[in-house]
Every structure is written in C-alpha cells, then in structure tokens.
Amino acid sequence: MKRTFPKHYPTSINAVVVSRAERDLPVQSYIPEVVRGVGVSMKHFFINLRDMLQQNRPDPVTERLDPGISTISYPEQKRPYPDRFRGLHRLTTRADGSPRCVACFCCSTACPAQCIFIEAGEYADGDKRRGYEKYPVKFVIDELRCIFCGFCVEACPCDAIRMDTGMHAVPYDSRDQFIYPKDTLLKFTDRAGKTQTENPRHEPGDASHPGVNREHPHY
Amino acid sequence: MPMFKLDGVDIPFEPGETLISAAAKKGIEIPHYCWHPGLSAPANCRMCLVEILPKPGMRPLMLDVLELDSKTGEYKPAQKPKLVPACQFPAAEGLEVKADTSPHVVQARKAVQESLLLNHPVDCPICDQSGECKLQDYWLEHGKFSKRLRDEPVHKPKAVVFGPTMVYDAERCVLCTRCIRVMGEIAKDPVLGMRERGNLNEISVAPGRQLDGHYTLMTEHVCPVGALTSQDFRFKARVWFLRTASSVCQGCATGCNAHLDYDPRYNKAFRYRPRENHAVNKYWMCDEGMLSYRQAHEGRITEARVNGKTSTVPAALEAAAKLFEGGARASIAVVFSAQHSLEDNWALAELANTFGTTLRFWSGKGDGDQDAILRHADKNPNTAGVRGLVPEAKPLSALLEAVQSGTVHHVLALGGMTAEAIIPAGIKLITVAAHDGSLAQAATVLLPATSWAEQSGTYVTAKGVRQVSEKALEPLGASRPAWEQLAALGKALGVEVSWTKLRAIRSQLTASLSEQAPLAS
Numbered sequence: 245m246k247r248t249f250p251k252h253y254p255t256s257i258n259a260v261v262v263s264r265a266e267r268d269l270p271v272q273s274y275i276p277e278v279v280r281g282v283g284v285s286m287k288h289f290f291i292n293l294r295d296m297l298q299q300n301r302p303d304p305v306t307e308r309l310d311p312g313i314s315t316i317s318y319p320e321q322k323r324p325y326p327d328r329f330r331g332l333h334r335l336t337t338r339a340d341g342s343p344r345c346v347a348c349f350c351c352s353t354a355c356p357a358q359c360i361f362i363e364a365g366e367y368a369d370g371d372k373r374r375g376y377e378k379y380p381v382k383f384v385i386d387e388l389r390c391i392f393c394g395f396c397v398e399a400c401p402c403d404a405i406r407m408d409t410g411m412h413a414v415p416y417d418s419r420d421q422f423i424y425p426k427d428t429l430l431k432f433t434d435r436a437g438k439t440q441t442e443n444p445r446h447e448p449g450d451a452s453h454p455g456v457n458r459e460h461p462h463y
Numbered sequence: 464m465p466m467f468k469l470d471g472v473d474i475p476f477e478p479g480e481t482l483i484s485a486a487a488k489k490g491i492e493i494p495h496y497c498w499h500p501g502l503s504a505p506a507n508c509r510m511c512l513v514e515i516l517p518k519p520g521m522r523p524l525m526l527d528v529l530e531l532d533s534k535t536g537e538y539k540p541a542q543k544p545k546l547v548p549a550c551q552f553p554a555a556e557g558l559e560v561k562a563d564t565s566p567h568v569v570q571a572r573k574a575v576q577e578s579l580l581l582n583h584p585v586d587c588p589i590c591d592q593s594g595e596c597k598l599q600d601y602w603l604e605h606g607k608f609s610k611r612l613r614d615e616p617v618h619k620p621k622a623v624v625f626g627p628t629m630v631y632d633a634e635r636c637v638l639c640t641r642c643i644r645v646m647g648e649i650a651k652d653p654v655l656g657m658r659e660r661g662n663l664n665e666i667s668v669a670p671g672r673q674l675d676g677h678y679t680l681m682t683e684h685v686c687p688v689g690a691l692t693s694q695d696f697r698f699k700a701r702v703w704f705l706r707t708a709s710s711v712c713q714g715c716a717t718g719c720n721a722h723l724d725y726d727p728r729y730n731k732a733f734r735y736r737p738r739e740n741h742a743v744n745k746y747w748m749c750d751e752g753m754l755s756y757r758q759a760h761e762g763r764i765t766e767a768r769v770n771g772k773t774s775t776v777p778a779a780l781e782a783a784a785k786l787f788e789g790g791a792r793a794s795i796a797v798v799f800s801a802q803h804s805l806e807d808n809w810a811l812a813e814l815a816n817t818f819g820t821t822l823r824f825w826s827g828k829g830d831g832d833q834d835a836i837l838r839h840a841d842k843n844p845n846t847a848g849v850r851g852l853v854p855e856a857k858p859l860s861a862l863l864e865a866v867q868s869g870t871v872h873h874v875l876a877l878g879g880m881t882a883e884a885i886i887p888a889g890i891k892l893i894t895v896a897a898h899d900g901s902l903a904q905a906a907t908v909l910l911p912a913t914s915w916a917e918q919s920g921t922y923v924t925a926k927g928v929r930q931v932s933e934k935a936l937e938p939l940g941a942s943r944p945a946w947e948q949l950a951a952l953g954k955a956l957g958v959e960v961s962w963t964k965l966r967a968i969r970s971q972l973t974a975s976l977s978e979q980a981p982l983a984s
Binding site for chain 2: 346347349350353365366374377378401
C-alpha cells in the first residue's frame with residue numbers, strides 16, 4: 245500500500261482544549277498557585293508518612309506500577325533488570341582463566357558504533373595454544389560510544405563477549421574512564437558471579453581435543 | 464578466431480587453449496581451486512567440471528550410476544554424463560559446453576565442495592584467509608549446505624612452520640598443489656611435496672629442507688584457502704578492513720606491479736599482493752619485493768630537520784634560504800634520485816634549469832642480488848627514468864670528488880638513500896628525502912618527502928616500461944610530495960616555479976619525455 249502523509253494537520257478529535265488563564269492579579273502574584281503546589285507536595289508527604297508509620301508502604305521496586313510512590317532510593321535500591329537486559333560487556337574466560345576471545349574481529353566488524361578496538365597476537369613460544377590460535381593483546385571497548393545494540397554478542401563465534409553483567413555504565417568524571425581495557429572486561433562477571441559461560445568448547449590445546457600434530461596422528 | 468559455446472555464450476580461444484582459460488579471458492569464471500593461469504593444470508580439485516555436449520548425431524558418453532530416490536529411500540539405477548575438468552580440456556571449434564546451466568555440473572560442484580569441507584576445521588575466525596577464501600566464496604555460490612558429518616572430523620597438523628616466511632595448516636588445506644607447482648615451476652626450487660594419502664594427505668617440505676628462497680611468499684599468494692599463511696601478515700589485520708591501491712614495487716628496477724593493501728583507519732600499509740601484468744611480472748613477485756611495503760613506514764623521514772635537529776617545514780625553508788644566500792645560483796649542484804618518481808625528478812630538473820646550473824648528478828641505492836626470474840641487480844625503482852630525464856647527470860661519486868676538491872659548495876639533493884655511505888662534511892646540503900640515508904644524515908636542511916605509497920608517481924622499469932603507482936596512504940607527519948617540497952623550496956630561494964599541481968607536471972613530463980629517444984633496456 246502506498247503511504248501518504250496527511251496534507252493537513254489532524255483535526256482536534258484527540259485534542260484537549262485548555263483554557264488559558266487570564267492575567268489578573270491573583271495569577272500574576274503567583275501566591276494562590278504556590279499555595280496549591282505546596283498543598284500537593286504536602287498531601288503526598290503526609291500519605292508517605294502515614295504509609296511509613298503504618299508500614300504498608302508499597303515496595304516501589306517491584307510494585308512500581310501500583311498507585312503510590314514511584315520513587316526509589318537509587319543507588320541503594322535498584323529496579324530489577326529483565327533477564328535479557330544488555331548491560332556492560334564482559335569477556336568470558338576458559339577454565340584456565342585465559343580469554344575465550346580469539347581476536348577474530350567479528351564483533352568490531354559488526355559494531356555499528358565502531359567502539360571496539362582489538363589488537364591480535366599469537367601465543368608465545370612454548371604455550372600449548374601456540375600457533376593454533378590468536379588472542380587479543382588489546383581489547384578495548386569505548387562504553388561511551390557503545391549503543392548497547394548487542395550485535396557484538398551475536399557476531400561472536402566463540403561466546404567470548406557477553407552483555408549479561410546486569411550493570412550499566414556508571415557516571416565517571418572524565419571520558420577516558422569509560423574506555424574499558426581487556427583486564428577490566430575480563431574481571432566482570434555475569435549476575436551469578438561467574439567469569440565463564442555455560443557453553444562448552446574444546447579447542448586445540450585443550451585436554452579434551454584430539455591430537456593435531458604429526459607425532460600423534462588421529463586415525 | 465575460433466569459438467566455442469559456454470552456456471550459450473560464444474567464447475573465442477586460441478588453438479590449444481583450455482576451456483577455463485578462454486572463459487577467464489572473456490570474464491566468465493568457472494569455479495576452480497587448483498587451476499592458476501600462471502601454472503600447469505593438474506586437474507585434481509575437480510571443481511571446474513563441465514559437461515560437453517556430444518556432436519549432433521553422436522551418442523553422449525553416459526555413466527551408469529545409482530541415484531537415491533528421496534521418496535522411497537532406495538537407490539535406483541540412473542545415468543549421468545561424464546563430466547570433464549575445464550582446466551585441462553582443450554577448447555575446440557564449435558564445442559558446446561554447459562556449466563551453470565547443467566544440473567549435473569551444479570550437483571558435481573556441490574559434491575566437490577562438500578567433500579573439501581568434510582574435514583575442514585571451519586576456524587574462519589582465526590584464519591587470515593577469511594574474507595578472501597575460495598572455500599567461503601564457493602560455499603556461498605555453489606552449495607549452501609549444512610554439514611552432514613556427525614563424527615569428529617579428521618585432525619591434521621596445524622600451524623606447522625614451513626620456513627622463515629610461511630606457516631602451514633593441514634586441516635584447512637584442499638590439496639590443490641598450487642604451492643608445490645609454484646615452487647617447482649616459478650621458483651625452480653621443488654622443495655614442497657605431498658605425503659600420506661586420503662584423509663591424511665598433506666603438504667610437506669622436502670626432508671632436511673625448509674621452505675626458503677626468494678619466492679616463498681608466492682605459495683601464500685596462490686593458496687586459494689587459508690592453509691598457507693605468511694608469518695609477516697599472520698594475525699595482523701582482517702582483510703575486509705583493508706583498502707587496495709594499485710602500486711608499483713620499489714624494491715628493484717623490475718618494477719613489479721602490486722596491490723598495496725592498507726588500512727585507512729590507521730593510515731598503515733599491511734601487505735603487497737602481486738598485480739597481474741604480462742609485460743612486467745606476470746602474476747608473481749619476489750619475497751623482498753613482497754615485504755618492501757614496510758618501506759612506507761620504516762626508515763621514514765616525517766619531520767623537517769635543520770642541522771640534525773627536528774624543526775618545522777617553514778623554519779627549515781627559511782634556514783635553506785639562508786644557507787644558499789651567498790653563492791651564485793648557477794654553482795648549485797643538483798642530485799637526482801633513482802629512488803624517487805619521475806614527477807619528483809622533473810620538478811628538480813625544472814628547479815635546476817631556473818638556477819641555470821649544469822652541475823647535475825644522480826644517486827641511488829647500490830646494486831644487490833639478482834636472478835633470472837624477477838629480481839634485478841639494480842635496487843632502484845626509477846634508474847631508467849632518471850637516466851632518461853637527465854642523461855647528462857653524472858654519478859654521485861663525481862660530485863663527492865668535486866666537493867672534496869673544493870669546487871662545489873652548495874648541493875640540492877633528492878632522496879636520502881645512496882650507495883655511498885659517507886658524504887664529506889662541510890658542504891651546504893639541502894636534501895628532500897622520504898627515507899633516511901647518507902644524504903639525509905649529511906643534510907644541513909632536510910625536508911620530509913612522502914614515500915611512493917603516499918603519492919601518485921611514475922616509475923620507469925629497467926625494460927623501459929613507464930608505470931604509474933597510485934596513492935594509498937595519507938602523508939605521514941609533515942611530509943609532502945617531493946615536487947611540492949621542491950616548489951616550496953624554490954619559492955623560499957626566491958625563484959619562480961611553474962608547477963603547483965601534479966596534473967601540470969604530468970602534462971609537461973609527457974611532452975618532455977616524448978622528445979627523447981626511446982629508452983634503452
């Protein structure tokens with residue numbers, strides 16, 4: 245269907261006509277309106293005081309849609325975030341504490357805000373993962389640029405980046421504090437306090453992986 | 464020219480040419496792994512199978528096969544035509560070939576893809592070929608199947624170090640033998656071979672040897688998958704972030720055509736890839752050349768220097784004017800550079816003409832190794848160009864003698880790198896250079912010039928082929944193209960310069976070159 249835009253402004257079907265107050269002495273002196281405004285505040289004050297004394301004050305965290313106070317004492321009290329809330333990123337770890345990230349750049353490719361910087365490197369000589377894998381020497385997320393779309397999480401082939409920390413970026417006093425390096429991201433946990441993920445994976449170098457060298461061919 | 468038909472399209476061919484190569488020249492790609500236009504055709508990947516229609520009145524060659532009936536789940540006898548590899552089948556007049564239009568060919572391609580991917584580790588995230596991999600491309604084009612193998616795939620050696628430049632991953636290898644052939648046929652050093660059979664088949668280096676020599680990076684270049692990766696480019700960048708400029712290798716006088724891949728976000732060059740040019744380098748480049756992209760960043764002069772101290776360009780120009788204040792303009796010696804483009808040298812020649820000086824010399828890197836394949840002994844990209852532009856120029860050693868005998872005091876030089884290591888102290892030397900070297904070290908005033916990667920320039924190969932290299936990077940630091948620095952220098956010295964744009968130089972350059980006799984090889 246072809247969409248057309250209205251040629252005229254909508255009629256006043258849904259509009260409420262507000263009568264404008266005349267600029268007479270009571271209005272211009274503001275006094276009656278101030279008294280009325282203070283009256284509203286005092287009404288809520290006494291209702292809250294009564295609820296507090298009677299201890300029947302509804303919990304604003306869980307029952308915020310109920311009539312009553314919708315103010316909470318943040319940050320001591322916090323509203324519960326939904327399970328799939330996309331919070332700050334974290335980098336998941338393997339059992340040995342190394343990052344699962346293999347520096348494939350899929351997240352930084354998918355990122356529409358271009359907030360992920362990665363520098364890839366190779367495990368050092370003698371490391372059991374030497375040669376098989378890359379790892380991120382640097383992994384930096386600019387949380388100010390991030391738009392929390394979650395594309396990085398979807399793009400990751402290794403389940404190495406997640407946004408399940410349940411945290412949001414707290415205000416800092418300078419911008420560079422929003423730039424999270426690898427170590428910070430690796431320290432973040434999910435809401436249960438774990439740095440790993442439930443998804444199993446076996447990679448070259450892990451004990452669960454069949455041999456992949458000429459000494460132990462896999463027949 | 465004789466013609467054959469591929470999917471109804473007339474394709475001209477030269478007698479003896481194969482189907483795939485004639486189609487490639489026409490711009491039609493028949494999918495392939497093992498075929499490379501510069502190598503022999505072993506027809507071992509079976510990706511380029513095509514159907515040849517029988518001549519009118521002839522019976523087609525049919526094979527008896529069993530076909531799975533998906534409805535009943537049972538095999539029933541059927542017939543299919545015998546397919547032929549297009550990379551080995553010579554084209555013939557009036558031949559009718561079916562590729563994309565034949566259901567048998569489509570089915571065969573899909574089956575070949577599935578076979579090649581059967582034990583593939585699918586580690587694209589950590590594979591450097593990812594993004595320019597034929598397995599990825601053809602999977603999208605010719606068979607978007609999911610894996611039917613439910614067992615653990617066969618594992619083979621990964622990250623085997625083949626030599627100082629190459630790492631091999633047997634799991635990713637499709638065993639097309641291109642690397643074996645490139646070492647045998649192009650590098651004339653058959654150091655690679657195959658070992659084992661079937662599932663365990665892999666490429667290996669000859670016992671007691673490692674993959675070394677001057678053409679090892681060509682194995683990575685021809686590898687259609689991520690089996691061979693170069694130690695230099697390994698894990699440095701993802702190819703889809705790179706942009707490409709058509710460049711000319713600066714390593715020697717052969718002037719191989721190359722793609723310079725760079726990341727515009729960081730203004731950094733990452734690698735060279737050979738660019739096809741049958742007049743110069745065909746499909747190949749040597750290792751030194753392939754790694755010479757680093758010269759865009761290594762040993763560069765990016766700031767002006769006055770008496771060895773870093774300075775701004777305006778301050779350096781002022782110092783240059785003061786330095787040349789006393790002497791007569793006509794007594795300024797001018798040094799051309801075989802390391803710089805024709806445009807840069809032309810600007811210097813123009814400046815020398817305005818000075819009215821006849822003291823003209825030329826410098827360049829010293830000679831090096833050579834071979835009969837590509838590497839030239841002359842390690843300068845533009846010797847023939849400079850010699851053609853200023854045939855009267857004498858070698859730099861003549862200037863050094865003149866300086867030592869005290870006849871020359873003022874020198875204006877282009878290019879820092881020279882074969883001569885020591886420049887006598889006490890001369891008033893202004894150098895415009897992109898790279899560090901003895902002329903840059905000895906300079907009283909040094910102006911930073913851009914390298915070939917940061918400007919468009921013309922270079923003449925030893926065989927006299929004039930080639931243009933495109934601009935890739937933005938100028939590093941305070942560097943500007945040498946012709947621009949020379950114009951600024953001319954203004955600072957109080958002479959009028961006639962050029963302000965590259966286009967103006969190019970048009971005058973073409974005019975002055977056409978007056979000359981053809982360049983000797």
